[in-house]
Amino acid sequence: MLLGLSGWFITAAGAAGLAGAAAGFNYLLPSATIRLLAIVRTGARYGERLAGHAAAFAVLAQVRPALYRAIAGSPPAAALALTSGEASARLVQDVGAIEMAIARRPARAGAAAAIAAGGLLILSVRPVAALLFLLLAGMAVGLTGWSCRRLDEAGQEVQRRQGALRELLGLQLAAAPELRCYRMEDAAIARIAAADAALADARRRQAAAGGAIEAIGALATGAAAVGVFLLAMPAGTALAALGALTAAAAMDGIMPALRERAARSATREAAARLGALFMPDPPPFPKPRSAALTLPGVGTLVPAGARIAITGATGTGKTSLVEAMIGLRHHDAPGIRLGDMPLAALPAATLRAIFAWAPQDAQLLAGTVRDNLLLADPDAAERALWDALDAACLAGVVRALPHGLDSWIGENGEQLSGGERRRLSLARAYLSRAPWLLLDEPTEALDAPTERAVVERLTQRLARTGQGLIAVTHRDAVAVLCTVHVSPATCRAIDPGTPHRAVRVLAPVD
Structure with missing residues (x-):
């Protein structure tokens, strides 16, 4: 919306100059208003991130101790099967994925607000342009959901490969003195390199799928700006420019939600890996009457x-x-x-x-x-x-x-x-x-x-x-x-x- 207002101001200033009315054009009030809104926007974004991360940290303050207790109190078979490297991967990497998911959650509400505000402003310019904007926004969300099917497998694979690499690193570091003593460093480095290469391959596939989602967002933004501008031309060039900039700004507000949707596969994999550590609470058990x-x-x-x-x-x-x-x-x-x-x-x-x-x-x-x-x-x-x-x-x-x-x-x-x-x-x-x-x-x-x-x-x-x-x-x-x-x-x-x-x-x- 700030981008749209700036575009309107620039367009109006240009139109005033072309009309020869520059001397009577008050540019100070709109300029000061835009700067004020820029400051408010910066503060709002900072506050949104602060609130999102504060909520994430508040949750993690309970999740990590609970997860540690779950690992420490798991049944013998599960506890002995869980290596220190794998436990570290669960506590750091998987919990980190959950943290980012919590921090990104406000993006959904932000996207809804961007679509609603942008649609209403474009509607005031020309209804048919607003209809096109809403149609393109819906297509962007739908195509992102379709593309995420390809991204899901890659995201889950990245999460698994990261855990495997952390586990391997933990094991090799624990055995570092023996590896040096028996000259096995090269073999250990080769194993780590192979795990890292597998992770890099999974990340490339994830990046390719993620790039498609970014392309969908960019194309939707461009199409919305051009389409709204053309459909709004009967209302005048200045209002058409305002509508086009509003469409671009609103589409930009949708992008964080699209990225949040793309990250859900990794979040689900992390949640599944963490959930496997939590056992149902055992039924109440009577205590022995004595320590004999x-x-x-x-x-x-x-x-x-x-x-x-x-x-x-x-x-x-x-x-x-x-x-x-x-x-x-x-x-x-x-x-x-x-x-x-x-x-x-x-x-x-x-x-x-x-x-x-x-x-x-x-x-x-x-x-x-x-x-x-x-x-x-x-x-x-x-x-x-x-x-x-x-x-x-x-x-x-x-x-x-x-x-x-x-x-x-x-x-x-x-x-x-x-x-x-x-x-x-x-x-x-x-x-x-x-x-x-x-x-x-x-x-x-x-x-x-x-x-x-x-x-x-x-x-x-x-x-x-x-x-x-x-x-x-x-x-x-x-x-x-x-x-x-x-x-x-x-x-x-x-x-x-x-x-x-x-x-x-x-x-x-x-």
Whole structure:
């Protein structure tokens, strides 16, 4: 509309000059009005974008945490099948597509307003010209819908290829040291290049289909301007020019909606990929009446506060049993019960409230020491953080860092040594208020003096908190803490001469 008004002003000024009335023509008022409208237009566009992106960010502030919770709380089969690269693609790329779709949504209302305003203004010039404009606008929308059928497949393919490339990059970067060591960089680069070439091919096909939509918009704009001008000529050259410029401006207002329609295929693919991560809410499940464990064999009840060592040769299923206890792996072993309920029937949320886990391969956040500790208890006071670090024999190391608890430890704790990472994972488990500590090789990679100190402080902590201990271990220093020794390989208790000598545990199946 501003373009039409500017055209009218220029045409009128020219006509006044040709008529010899330039001296009496007041050009200041129309010029000032056009400038005012230009400022209003700029502010309106800025406000529209600000409002659109604000709405998108408000939605994403809920979507991304919900998506992260869905990934973290998904069933074991789904969680283990989802690589870190694929999870990153879902959280970044697919959510980004949804963000753009939300930001572009006002384009539909804008297009409707442009058609209505343009049609009414052209109608005031000449009705038949307005009819032509509306016909061309409808044809542009219809042809765009037809062209989008070709674009849909290309857009979905681009979305899938982008996800595959992100996943591959994540996998290759994670294995970068091994690739260098075994001189496999060229093979890795070739795989990445092949994935990138497939993505580029899909993008070319998408660009070709998208170019057709841009061409439809450009042709519709030109046809509308010329057609309206010719049909409006009987009303005078100035009004015909006003009608032509109005038609071009209104068609330009339709283009964002056409582009939004073209992007829907990628949006649908992103929504489908994200939707696959959200599982229906499980039905309400009763909580176990106690945290005591019932183990197979003679059905002995192991009370909370007991100490159990799971020992045995590599490959006998120790870690898989531990992962089943916190819901990371499906486990059908009969007879293992938590309170009065079978372990295998309990939801992951219940299991993770019962067991505080320190895994064999500790995974740490790319953040600070504090960030990693607060995963276990977001409300933990600073004194509790230091107590947990002290129990894991890591407080001195953290105090020596440049910023203490707020020191950055890098991707997966790369600023720390292997033993320090393991002890930070152990401190994180100590912060949990769960009745059982579930520790998988807690002193692996520690030197003998550090191991003795960690075991001594663990003993003191267990005595103070009354927590139970289930430890997978090959180390005698940890095994001697435990009053119940279990060998998954033989399904028999190793009798250490304690009151729990009758306990037996059925081996999980790997």
